[in-house]
Amino acid sequence: MKRIIYLLPMGEIEQIILKEIEQKVKLAFNLDTCLLTPIPNPEYAYEHRREQYFSSRILEQLTKLIPNDGLKILGVTDVDLATPVLTFVFGEAQLNGCAAVISIKRLRQEFYSLLANQQILLERASKEAIHELGHTFGLLHCDEKECVMHFSANITGIDRKELNFCSSCLSVLIQNCKDLND
Amino acid sequence: METGRILIVDDEEIMRESLTDWLKEDGYSVDAVEDGFKALEAVQKEKYNVMLLDLKMPKMDGLEVLKRVKEMKLDIPVIIVTAYATVDTAVAAIKQGAYDYIVKPFHPEELGSIIKKIIEHQNLVKENILLKKELSHRYQMQDIIGKSSKMQAIFELIRTVAPTKSTVLIEGESGTGKELVARAIHENSLRPEGPFIALACGALPQSLLEAELFGYEKGAFTGAVSQKKGKIELADNGTLFLDEIGDIDAKTQVDLLRFLQERTFRRLGGTEEIKVDVRIIAATNQDLKKLVNEGRFRDDLYYRLNVFTITVPPLRERKEDIPLLVNHFINKYRIETGKNIEKISESALQILMEYDWPGNVRELENAIEHAVIVNEGPIISPKALPNFCYATKSESKPTKEIEKSLQEIEREHIISVLLSTKCNISKAAQILGINRVTLYRKIKEYNINLDELKF
Numbered sequence: 001m002k003r004i005i006y007l008l009p010m011g012e013i014e015q016i017i018l019k020e021i022e023q024k025v026k027l028a029f030n031l032d033t034c035l036l037t038p039i040p041n042p043e044y045a046y047e048h049r050r051e052q053y054f055s056s057r058i059l060e061q062l063t064k065l066i067p068n069d070g071l072k073i074l075g076v077t078d079v080d081l082a083t084p085v086l087t088f089v090f091g092e093a094q095l096n097g098c099a100a101v102i103s104i105k106r107l108r109q110e111f112y113s114l115l116a117n118q119q120i121l122l123e124r125a126s127k128e129a130i131h132e133l134g135h136t137f138g139l140l141h142c143d144e145k146e147c148v149m150h151f152s153a154n155i156t157g158i159d160r161k162e163l164n165f166c167s168s169c170l171s172v173l174i175q176n177c178k179d180l181n182d
Numbered sequence: 183m184e185t186g187r188i189l190i191v192d193d194e195e196i197m198r199e200s201l202t203d204w205l206k207e208d209g210y211s212v213d214a215v216e217d218g219f220k221a222l223e224a225v226q227k228e229k230y231n232v233m234l235l236d237l238k239m240p241k242m243d244g245l246e247v248l249k250r251v252k253e254m255k256l257d258i259p260v261i262i263v264t265a266y267a268t269v270d271t272a273v274a275a276i277k278q279g280a281y282d283y284i285v286k287p288f289h290p291e292e293l294g295s296i297i298k299k300i301i302e303h304q305n306l307v308k309e310n311i312l313l314k315k316e317l318s319h320r321y322q323m324q325d326i327i328g329k330s331s332k333m334q335a336i337f338e339l340i341r342t343v344a345p346t347k348s349t350v351l352i353e354g355e356s357g358t359g360k361e362l363v364a365r366a367i368h369e370n371s372l373r374p375e376g377p378f379i380a381l382a383c384g385a386l387p388q389s390l391l392e393a394e395l396f397g398y399e400k401g402a403f404t405g406a407v408s409q410k411k412g413k414i415e416l417a418d419n420g421t422l423f424l425d426e427i428g429d430i431d432a433k434t435q436v437d438l439l440r441f442l443q444e445r446t447f448r449r450l451g452g453t454e455e456i457k458v459d460v461r462i463i464a465a466t467n468q469d470l471k472k473l474v475n476e477g478r479f480r481d482d483l484y485y486r487l488n489v490f491t492i493t494v495p496p497l498r499e500r501k502e503d504i505p506l507l508v509n510h511f512i513n514k515y516r517i518e519t520g521k522n523i524e525k526i527s528e529s530a531l532q533i534l535m536e537y538d539w540p541g542n543v544r545e546l547e548n549a550i551e552h553a554v555i556v557n558e559g560p561i562i563s564p565k566a567l568p569n570f571c572y573a574t575k576s577e578s579k580p581t582k583e584i585e586k587s588l589q590e591i592e593r594e595h596i597i598s599v600l601l602s603t604k605c606n607i608s609k610a611a612q613i614l615g616i617n618r619v620t621l622y623r624k625i626k627e628y629n630i631n632l633d634e635l636k637f
Contacts, residue, residue: 056199083287084194084287085200085263086200095203140207151207151294153294
């Protein structure tokens with residue numbers, strides 16, 4: 001039974017961020033995690049007109065890169081992500097699929113012309129990672145503002161929510177992971 | 183997590199996929215089609231909460247799709263989602279009935295909040311309809327309205343007797359709605375599609391009543407120039423409602439009794455026995471038992487009619503229904519008169535609550551019709567109410583006064599005098615035997631609103 005969530009850094013990502021995400025993801029899903037060797041920035045996903053990277057193109061690529069024993073794969077990048085319909089996204093995932101991607105670019109205080117704050121960045125990155133991986137486990141956006149599955153359209157929304165799943169999302173997650181734990 | 187069904191219409195696959203993926207994360211059920219023709223097919227097959235429509239598409243453009251959707255009179259809000267935004271197209275789209283217009287790519291919050299708002303509104307409308315249905319089921323039966331326990335008991339009796347074939351006797355004062363009860367029984371019977379024929383027995387002299395009831399053959403009497411069917415015959419396979427049954431003469435009582443026993447009758451001047459299947463509902467505002475005792479009503483007919491009795495209470499015994507009835511009549515006459523009346527003021531309603539309504543619901547309906555016609559502004563004020571609402575109130579004072587404090591009586595008396603003097607303070611003070619300053623002080627003390635009392 002596949003029980004590993006792989007983390008794949010794309011481009012240069014600080015080790016401390018990757019370690020933090022790995023640890024929090026492990027706790028949130030109670031599954032093994034493994035940090036893969038970094039690969040270059042996803043230039044194939046670059047959209048010249050928008051000067052952004054289309055996250056859906058990255059997801060396609062990630063499904064090809066997941067190791068055989070991998071249950072899920074989470075790409076972590078520092079490029080600005082977007083989709084054809086949205087001006088930006090913090091991350092994207094395949095609902096009930098195996099791939100998810102997050103960008104830390106808009107999670108940094110510096111992006112909003114504020115002083116860098118590592119602690120805040122680590123917390124935001126962990127929340128986004130758990131949120132997007134949550135979608136791969138079939139979780140939808142949640143109405144509870146504090147739940148990690150609540151949809152955040154801006155950075156204050158991410159800061160408002162917690163790292164945890166609310167009880168109803170948790171029960172769906174447990175149900176959807178039942179086969180893994182049997 | 184949201185629920186709702188969304189149709190995406192976009193010729194670009196990447197747009198359809200991107201939107202679909204994003205909306206599915208919100209919990210929406212999403213269908214996506216690539217052109218206008220497929221969109222028009224889809225909306226006819228499925229019920230969607232929202233349509234997200236691209237503007238620039240080959241074959242049929244978004245504005246044409248929007249136009250056709252509107253022509254189909256489908257109640258589906260359309261949001262134009264386009265990458266090619268111009269003021270002209272936005273104006274054209276909104277003019278053609280688009281709910282909103284947004285430009286791709288959009289901020290993650292933008293489209294989500296529009297869709298959420300639409301679906302929340304749709305859910306509210308649905309909830310409102312359900313609540314209204316529930317309310318109308320609980321407090322209304324056909325045209326009878328009442329939440330009081332007495333009326334709830336009447337509804338229950340109607341539901342019990344309606345599906346049977348039993349003859350029903352409805353008792354109650356004039357204006358209590360006996361005919362409405364009879365109609366409700368008919369509507370809830372096993373043959374509501376059959377005729378409901380009403381006959382006010384008290385309004386006709388004996389000879390005419392017989393002719394009306396049983397019909398006549400040509401030449402049966404002077405003026406009977408052709409055969410005419412009577413109400414009993416017209417009510418075949420339905421219900422015959424005989425109002426004011428206590429007023430029918432002895433001869434017609436015998437004929438009616440015979441009909442109730444045999445279920446056959448002969449037209450006046452006729453020889454043929456005609457068999458009909460008619461349910462009889464009779465009503466009276468008199469004490470039939472008393473009429474029987476006085477020998478004015480046949481006891482055998484009384485027992486034939488009195489199989490199942492429903493006694494409709496007078497309005498004064500179910501005053502808690504007055505606000506509900508008032509709202510119902512305001513709605514009715516607002517539509518009839520086209521006047522913008524929203525509701526009744528607290529003080530005007532208070533006057534209606536205190537009146538004893540000898541003419542019952544019919545009198546209340548007349549009062550509201552009058553008020554809707556004469557009232558100025560959206561809220562019915564006391565001055566729009568007919569005079570009788572005040573007159574009888576003071577007449578009925580002695581029975582109630584014993585329960586009232588001196589201050590209450592003083593307040594009511596001041597209001598009565600102010601009404602009778604059309605709020606002329608000098609005159610009112612003179613009648614009350616106090617000076618104007620004292621009257622003003624009392625008006626303030628008792629919180630009397632002069633504006634509401636002015637005619």
